[in-house]
Amino acid sequence: MRYLQNANIHEKNPEAMARTTTDSDSSLSRAMGWAALGAGALLATKAIYREFTKYDFNGKVVLITGGARGLGLIMARQLAVKGARIALCSRTEQQVERARKELEQRGAEVLALTVDVTRQEQVQSLIQRVIGHYGHLDVLINNAGIITGGPQDSMGIEEYRQAMNIHFWAPLYTMHAVIPHFKERGSGRIVNITSIGGKVAVPHLLPYSASKFAMVGLSEGMHNELRKFGIKVTTVVPHLMRTGSPRNAFIKGNHEVEYALFKFLDSSPLFSQDARVAARTIIKAVEYGEREVILTVSARLATVLQGVAPGWMNAVMGLANRFLPDNVEGGDKTRRGYESESDLSRGPATERTDKAALDNNEV
Structure with a gap:
C-alpha cells in the first residue's frame, strides 16, 4: 500500500521523482568516488611499501657466473655503480x-676467478673462496650459458649434454x-637467467631450449620452496639481447647461413633488446624481489600465447622452421660463430652485434 502511495505521489509530482533519482545517482557517485579513493590509497601504500623495502645493493656481495663478458659483464658494471662488491667467474682466464x-678501472671492488661451473667440486671451491674473501655472500646470479644453433638432425647427444x-x-x-x-644468514637472493626458449620451443635451438625449460622449472621450484627461509629467487626470461654473443655461439648445419641469420636477428632492434636496458630491468626486479621478469613485450606475448593457445603457437614455430636452412654435408661439425663469418654475415645489417662484441669483451 505504501509503495502504491509513493508511486502515486511520484506520478503526481515529477519533481519528487527527479529528486529521488538525483539522490540515488549522487549516492552511487559518492560510493564510486570512495571506492576509487580507496583503490588509489591502496596503490599508493603498495608503492610506498615497495620503495621502503627495496633491496639496497650498496655494500652487498654479488657473485655472477659467466660474468666476464656479455650480459654478465654489463650487469657487473651496473651493480658496481650501485656500490656492490663483485665476484665473477668464467672458464676463460684472459676474459x-x-x-x-x-x-x-671503473672503481669497482672485484674478485675474478677462473672456474668451470659444470664441475661441482669447482663450484664448491668457488663459493668458499668468495665467502672467504668478502666474509659473506648476498646475491647469486646464475648467468653462465652457451648456445648451439642448427637443425635437429645436425645435433648429437653431446650438444644436449653440454647444454x-x-x-x-x-x-x-x-x-x-x-x-x-x-639459510644461516636468514636472507639471500638468487637470480636465474633463463630464456624465452625456456617457455617456447624455438626451432634450430633444441639443446638450448630443452635445457632452458629445465632451468625455468628448477628456478620456479626453488622460489616456491625457499621463500620461507627469507631467500628470494627471481626467474629472468630474456629474448635476444645485443651483447655480441653470436660471435662465441656454436654453429652446426649450414654454418655460414645459420650464423648470418642469427647475427642479423641479434642486430635488429625489431628482434633484439639493448642489453644495457635488459640489465637495468633485471637489477630492478631483484631490488623489488620479483618472482619472475619477462624482459620484452614480444617475449611476454609469446609466453601468454603458449599458455592459452599452445597449438597455434606450435603452428607458428613450425611455419618459421620451414624458412630455416636445412642441414648440409659436414653440418655435424661444430664451428664457433667467428669461424662461420662470411659476406652474408658482414655489413650494416649486422654491425650492432660487432660493436656489442667489442664493448662487452666477446672478442
Whole structure:
C-alpha cells in the first residue's frame, strides 16, 4: 500500500521523482568516488611499501657466473655503480682478467676467478673462496650459458649434454652450495637467467631450449620452496639481447647461413633488446624481489600465447622452421660463430652485434 502511495505521489509530482533519482545517482557517485579513493590509497601504500623495502645493493656481495663478458659483464658494471662488491667467474682466464681490469678501472671492488661451473667440486671451491674473501655472500646470479644453433638432425647427444650441464646442473650446483649460507644468514637472493626458449620451443635451438625449460622449472621450484627461509629467487626470461654473443655461439648445419641469420636477428632492434636496458630491468626486479621478469613485450606475448593457445603457437614455430636452412654435408661439425663469418654475415645489417662484441669483451 505504501509503495502504491509513493508511486502515486511520484506520478503526481515529477519533481519528487527527479529528486529521488538525483539522490540515488549522487549516492552511487559518492560510493564510486570512495571506492576509487580507496583503490588509489591502496596503490599508493603498495608503492610506498615497495620503495621502503627495496633491496639496497650498496655494500652487498654479488657473485655472477659467466660474468666476464656479455650480459654478465654489463650487469657487473651496473651493480658496481650501485656500490656492490663483485665476484665473477668464467672458464676463460684472459676474459676474466680483462673484465677484472676494466671493472677495477671503473672503481669497482672485484674478485675474478677462473672456474668451470659444470664441475661441482669447482663450484664448491668457488663459493668458499668468495665467502672467504668478502666474509659473506648476498646475491647469486646464475648467468653462465652457451648456445648451439642448427637443425635437429645436425645435433648429437653431446650438444644436449653440454647444454644441460651449463643450464641445469651448473645452477643447481651453485644454488646447493649457497643455500646453506643464505639459510644461516636468514636472507639471500638468487637470480636465474633463463630464456624465452625456456617457455617456447624455438626451432634450430633444441639443446638450448630443452635445457632452458629445465632451468625455468628448477628456478620456479626453488622460489616456491625457499621463500620461507627469507631467500628470494627471481626467474629472468630474456629474448635476444645485443651483447655480441653470436660471435662465441656454436654453429652446426649450414654454418655460414645459420650464423648470418642469427647475427642479423641479434642486430635488429625489431628482434633484439639493448642489453644495457635488459640489465637495468633485471637489477630492478631483484631490488623489488620479483618472482619472475619477462624482459620484452614480444617475449611476454609469446609466453601468454603458449599458455592459452599452445597449438597455434606450435603452428607458428613450425611455419618459421620451414624458412630455416636445412642441414648440409659436414653440418655435424661444430664451428664457433667467428669461424662461420662470411659476406652474408658482414655489413650494416649486422654491425650492432660487432660493436656489442667489442664493448662487452666477446672478442
